[in-house]
Amino acid sequence: MGPLLDDARARGRTVVALSEYGITRVSRPVDINRALRRAGLLEVHTQDGMEYLDPGASRAFAVADHQLAHVYVRRAEDLAATRAALDGLPGLAELLDDEGKKAHGLDHPRAGELVAVAEPDAWFTYYYWLHDDRAPDFARLVDIHRKPGYDPAELFLDPVDPYVRVKAATALARKKLGMRYRMAVVPLDPSPVRGSHGRLPDRDEDGPVLICSRPDTVPGRVAATDVKSLLLRLAGLDGS
Structure with a gap:
């Protein structure tokens, strides 16, 4: 897991760990x-x-x-x-x-x-x-x-x-x-x-738990119904 996270960080990726x-x-x-x-x-x-x-x-x-x-x-x-x-x-x-x-x-x-x-x-x-x-x-x-x-x-x-x-x-x-x-x-x-x-x-x-490598982008408590839109936004796929 460590090398994977290091590679993501080096590439400027946002990492999210999410439990159901x-x-x-x-x-x-x-x-x-x-x-x-x-x-x-x-x-x-x-x-x-x-x-x-x-x-x-x-x-x-x-x-x-x-x-x-x-x-x-x-x-x-x-x-x-x-x-x-x-x-x-x-x-x-x-x-x-x-x-x-x-x-x-x-x-x-x-x-x-x-x-x-x-x-x-x-x-x-x-x-x-x-x-x-x-x-x-x-x-x-x-x-x-x-x-x-x-x-x-x-x-x-x-x-x-x-x-x-x-x-x-x-x-x-x-x-x-x-x-x-x-x-x-x-x-x-x-x-x-x-x-x-x-x-x-x-x-x-x-x-459930949501952990993000960019904590400033997660507005505290997140409703389960808002997780999809949050992930799309973090991935730059929400059209904004």
């Missing part, structure tokens, strides 16, 4: 889809003893993304029941409706009818099964395209499986040999997750 978000400490996973299922709003279909989310048949389901979750409600008449199912859910701080989404800049056509915001020490799981022996085949895999939400447990090896490292090594060996492999090593217990992001941080130091 800051990570804050969490300790409480919130099973928002399980709450919807227990209320009879979320439906699943079963295949080979495993349960899979059925969005088309569900009256409501959530797509979890760290400390936010978009709650999709099929019919307007189910909004009240969905709110009731999530009311008082431990770890849920806010449930934004149309006005709340607009106030937070989340009123996008693809946003959920409701947007759930976690409390500072909580985050949302995507889990919808009620018993681990009914979990879908992809639950123990790194499989971002089939899971209805982000799964930070993919960052960990299953701590309760004594053979998990052997399984991982075997899968990697099969991969190197060009063979099919299945890296089924992800835990179904979310407790190893200790950091998350998504809600607006309570302190500036918990938010």
